[in-house]
Amino acid sequence: MLPFAAVLLALQGPVVSDTSPFRALPLPAPNRVRGPSGAPGPDYWQQRADYVIRAALDTAGSLLHGTERIHYENHSPDTLRFVWVQIEQNIFSKNSVTYALNQPPLHFAGGAVFDFTGKGFVGGITIEQFRSAGRELDRTEYGTMMRAELPRPLAPKGTIAFDVAWHFPVPPYGGGRMGRIGTRLYEMGQWYPRMVVYDDVHGWNPLPYIGAGEFYLEYGDFDVTLTLPAGFVVAATGTVQNPLAVWAPATRARLARARRSAERVQIITKDEAVTSGAARRPGTKTWHFAARRVRDFAWAASPDYRWDASAWNGVLIETFYRPSAAPWEEANRMAWFTIKHFSETWGMYPWPHATTVEGLVEGMEYPMLTFVPAIEKREDQYWVLTHEFGHEWFPMMVGSDERRYPWMDEGFNSFIDYGSAEGYFKGTAYGDTVRRELLTAYGVSAVPGNEQPLITNPVESRDLAWTAYQKPALMLTVLRDAVLGKETFERALREYVRRWTFKHPQPADFFRTIENVSGRNLDWFWRAWVYTTARLDQAVDSVGTAGDTTFVFLSNRGQMVLPVTLELRYADGSNERRELPIEMWNLGSRFTSRIRTGGKAIAGVVLDPQAIYPDVDRANNRWPR
Ligand SMILES: [Zn+2]
Numbered sequence: 374m375l376p377f378a379a380v381l382l383a384l385q386g387p388v389v390s391d392t393s394p395f396r397a398l399p400l401p402a403p404n405r406v407r408g409p410s411g412a413p414g415p416d417y418w419q420q421r422a423d424y425v426i427r428a429a430l431d432t433a434g435s436l437l438h439g440t441e442r443i444h445y446e447n448h449s450p451d452t453l454r455f456v457w458v459q460i461e462q463n464i465f466s467k468n469s470v471t472y473a474l475n476q477p478p479l480h481f482a483g484g485a486v487f488d489f490t491g492k493g494f495v496g497g498i499t500i501e502q503f504r505s506a507g508r509e510l511d512r513t514e515y516g517t518m519m520r521a522e523l524p525r526p527l528a529p530k531g532t533i534a535f536d537v538a539w540h541f542p543v544p545p546y547g548g549g550r551m552g553r554i555g556t557r558l559y560e561m562g563q564w565y566p567r568m569v570v571y572d573d574v575h576g577w578n579p580l581p582y583i584g585a586g587e588f589y590l591e592y593g594d595f596d597v598t599l600t601l602p603a604g605f606v607v608a609a610t611g612t613v614q615n616p617l618a619v620w621a622p623a624t625r626a627r628l629a630r631a632r633r634s635a636e637r638v639q640i641i642t643k644d645e646a647v648t649s650g651a652a653r654r655p656g657t658k659t660w661h662f663a664a665r666r667v668r669d670f671a672w673a674a675s676p677d678y679r680w681d682a683s684a685w686n687g688v689l690i691e692t693f694y695r696p697s698a699a700p701w702e703e704a705n706r707m708a709w710f711t712i713k714h715f716s717e718t719w720g721m722y723p724w725p726h727a728t729t730v731e732g733l734v735e736g737m738e739y740p741m742l743t744f745v746p747a748i749e750k751r752e753d754q755y756w757v758l759t760h761e762f763g764h765e766w767f768p769m770m771v772g773s774d775e776r777r778y779p780w781m782d783e784g785f786n787s788f789i790d791y792g793s794a795e796g797y798f799k800g801t802a803y804g805d806t807v808r809r810e811l812l813t814a815y816g817v818s819a820v821p822g823n824e825q826p827l828i829t830n831p832v833e834s835r836d837l838a839w840t841a842y843q844k845p846a847l848m849l850t851v852l853r854d855a856v857l858g859k860e861t862f863e864r865a866l867r868e869y870v871r872r873w874t875f876k877h878p879q880p881a882d883f884f885r886t887i888e889n890v891s892g893r894n895l896d897w898f899w900r901a902w903v904y905t906t907a908r909l910d911q912a913v914d915s916v917g918t919a920g921d922t923t924f925v926f927l928s929n930r931g932q933m934v935l936p937v938t939l940e941l942r943y944a945d946g947s948n949e950r951r952e953l954p955i956e957m958w959n960l961g962s963r964f965t966s967r968i969r970t971g972g973k974a975i976a977g978v979v980l981d982p983q984a985i986y987p988d989v990d991r992a993n994n995r996w997p998r
Contacts (some may be wrong), residue, residue, distance in 0.1 A: 394934045394958065398896035398904075400881040406573045412872045419877055421446040422568040422867065423593040425547025429600040429657075432556040435543045441565055443535040444593075445527075449571060453527040457569035457579040458512075458519045462490060462541040464548055464563075467498025469516040470583050471548075479549070479585060481838045483747045485735040487549030489584030494544045501538040501568065510535075517582035523995070537566055548736045551671075551744075552799070557650075558695070560732045560744050563588075568775070572877055578774065586776035586831040587768075590668040592875050597662045601674050604654035606641065608693045609672035609729050610741045611664030619660050621825070630684035632689060637705035641680040646696050650677040664740065666723070666875055671739030674731040678813065681705040685713045688722050696730035698747035700754050701731055709796065709852050714793050716865070719766050720870040727765065729758060737766030747864060749975040752803050759787060759793040766962075770874040776882060779831045780903075784845020787865075790911040791846060805960060811847040812884045814839065815987040828880070847987065848902040854985050856955070857891050865890035897934055899956070907932035910952075911980045912993035914963075923975050925996075927957075931989065934958045939966060940982040944974040950982070 396564045403409035405416040416891050429441035447453055452675045459808040464471045478488035503510050503521055512521040527533050543559065546552050551562040563582070570578045570589045578589055595611060607619070611796055615701035616625060624640060633639035641649070654676075664670060678693045690709045708729055716722045724741045734744035738913050743761035748754040766789065768775055769784035793807045798804030818824065818839035825833075827840045827848070834840045853862035869878070869886045881904070888895050910931035917924045927937060937953040968975075980994040988994060 374599045383784055394897045394901070394932075395588075395894075396896070397882070398900055400884065401414065401416075401574075401879075403636055403881075403885070407879065407882055407883065410889040411869070411882045411884075411887070413876055418448040418450070418877070420448055420568070420571050420572065420591050420593040421593050423595070424567070425564070425596045426670070427598050427600075428565070430543075430559065430602075430674070432602055435545075435553065435556065436540055437543055437561070437564060438540040439538070439565055441535075441537040441539070442799060443537065443566075444532065445535065445568060445570065446964050447527050447533045449527060449573070450529050452529065452573075453523065453571070453574075453934070455520050455522050456527075456535075457520060457571075457577045457680055458496050459517060459569055459579075460500065460514065460519050460566050461517050461563035461582045462496065462498035463514070463517045464584070465491050465494055465544055466516070466584055467495060468514070469497075470581050479837065482860050486586065487735065489548045491544045491548040492546045494546060494548075496542045496544055498539050498541040498566070501540065502536065503566075504536045505533055507536075510687065515579075515581070517557045518579040520579075521941065537748060539566060541729055547734065550734060552733055554733050557677055558732050559732050560671075560673045560730065560737075561769045562564060562669075562671040562737060562739055562744075565593075567669075570877065574772060574879055578776070583777075583832050585834065585837055586779060587782070588669065589774040589877075590772070592666055592668050592673075592772065595662070595664040595667060596668055596672045597664075597672075598659055599662070599672060599674070600657050600659045602654070602676070603656045603658045604649060604652060604676040605658070605674040606676065606678045606680065606693070607660045607672060607674045608691065608730050609644065609660070609662045609679075610667055610670040610739055612725050613664035614661040614663050615659075619658060628689075632684045634683050634777040635685065635709065637681040637709075640682050640691075641678060643679055643696050646677055650696075652676075664724075667740035668769060669739050671742050673732065673742070675732075678730075686721075688716075688724070689728075690713055691728040692731075693728065694747065696771075698731045700747055700749060700751065703760060704729065704731070704745075704754070707755050707758050708762065710797050711762045711793055713766075714796050715763060715766055715789060718792060719789060719867055720770070720874065723770060723874070724765075727762060729761065738762075738769065740769045742767070744766050752798065752807075755797055756790065756794060759797070760790045763787075763790050763793065766876075771870055772873070772875065772877050774877065774879070776826075777830065779841035780827045780838070780845040781878070781880065781883065783841045784827065785849070787842045787846040788849040792848070808850060810849060812984070812987055814843045818843065819906070819908070819987065821906070821908070826904055826906055828903050829875060829971050842861075851902075851935070851987075852887075852895075852898065855938070856895070857893065861891050871894070892970065895945070901933040905932070908989050909933040909935055909986055910990045910993070911935070911937060911986070911988055912990070913978050913980060913996040916975060916978055916996050918975070921969060921972055923968045923970050925968060925978055927953075927964045927966060927980075929958055929962040929964075930962060930993075935986060937964075938983070938985075940979040941968065941975055942977040942979065943970075944976040947973075 408414035424442040482928040504949040510521040737744040773781040
């Protein structure tokens with residue numbers, strides 16, 4: 374019998390496993406709202422917000438006026454005594470975090486610039502009224518957020534309507550995500566007061582809108598009328614409800630043709646755009662749109678637009694652009710391919726149209742509508758166009774919390790964009806190598822001591838392009854190509870999309886879904902890639918032979934673990950690949966692979982022969998060195 378102290382020490386044996394890369398990831402415990410399999414549980418709930426908005430654009434004063442009725446349903450088990458409302462135009466007001474800090478623009482690789490200060494523009498929204506049942510509510514503004522006290526507590530299953538009136542000056546540049554060019558082109562997002570998400574994880578989510586973190590929004594239906602100068606053409610989230618009032622008979626006939634055409638039909642030709650852009654039309658025109666099951670509503674308007682349309686599987690694919698945007702004649706085909714590719718690979722596009730608008734915004738996404746600039750180089754044009762449409766899947770369908778977890782929308786989207794670009798440019802040097810840029814980016818951005826984990830809050834990220842976009846795309850590429858295999862991986866990601874479309878997933882819901890569908894424990898993978906800046910260094914230490922068995926002595930010299938692909942190069946010139954599963958590292962960072970060679974002499978060994986991994990020291994991947 375062991376002395377007591379020794380027994381204790383023996384029992385503490387498992388403490389050693391606390392440093393194991395395979396120890397359990399401390400995720401929030403599953404419950405009846407968010408289940409252990411990563412699916413929404415039997416008691417899953419989310420709030421609902423429906424909007425009826427009447428807005429009018431005064432181009433002379435560059436003012437947008439609106440009245441709005443918000444119908445809000447409390448599906449939570451909690452009684453609410455106040456609500457939080459997002460008033461994001463206040464990013465341009467003097468009491469916003471962004472204004473006070475006045476930081477330089479965010480620069481992305483490829484040259485996109487997002488200046489959230491609006492280049493010094495001072496504006497902000499004026500809430501003229503915020504009422505319920507005719508009574509003005511007490512309210513307090515905190516920059517881009519506003520708290521309104523309810524006249525009486527809103528019980529579970531209760532509903533309440535808010536009547537809001539507001540106006541704001543349309544910023545000339547816009548702060549990266551919306552704005553105008555003079556009085557000729559308007560791209561409008563973050564323009565109407567909307568409900569902050571109330572969820573089961575944080576309750577209210579009134580994190581300020583600073584710029585880097587995008588939007589976390591409730592789902593609902595929208596009924597929107599926009600009154601603009603008569604000569605303007607309008608593109609928006611939702612479908613036009615008054616086509617006879619806003620479209621000429623010829624336009625409607627061309628649109629009908631486009632609905633049956635895989636090739637673009639010109640709804641407004643270049644000549645027509647130039648002519649109508651030069652014409653002076655007095656008065657205004659009111660456009661009426663409706664959208665179902667969306668988390669946001671955006672619109673764009675100009676008297677100068679060309680307009681192309683085609684259709685795929687009942688979805689109208691539209692591109693609006695100025696006559697000066699020459700490369701955009703191909704944009705409709707790019708958009709068509711994009712919507713088809715993403716639908717077939719990740720889940721069907723759920724709305725009646727997918728529209729992209731050319732203009733000043735460097736790239737921004739809203740349900741059914743994206744803002745994309747004209748870019749000279751075809752590959753770059755495709756990339757931004759497909760990226761913004763990829764956001765229809767993440768986060769417009771899968772409604773994750775972008776203000777906390779941009780990697781769950783920008784990152785997942787960037788990953789699927791590579792597949793889209795590989796498809797569109799298949800067989801070209803670009804298409805066949807574009808994904809390699811992720812490993813190049815690793816070398817540039819994953820600098821020890823400087824790199825931050827991809828879970829980093831976006832407003833604290835020093836390199837958002839890496840933590841929110843490229844690293845998650847590299848992570849999913851490695852998960853697909855080296856850990857799960859394409860079929861299992863795609864099935865798991867599709868299931869995540871299916872489970873969480875029109876819902877609000879948290880990181881743990883994603884991890885659990887992938888693990889449950891693939892049948893693999895991946896805590897070790899998420900820890901290394903999401904929560905740390907662990908680096909990979911796989912090495913062949915030496916190779917020896919005894920009888921007809923060859924011993925390949927391997928070591929894992931970094932903090933990240935991954936499976937090993939071993940390429941055996943025989944003396945007779947033949948090659949063989951062996952896949953060693955992740956369990957090889959169960960007993961520590963050294964592993965001896967015993968290979969019966971059947972008498973064939975091994976001349977060399979190479980790890981990760983396809984160079985899939987961001988292995989920080991490739992020199993030790995081969996033997997002999
Ligand atoms: Zn994006």
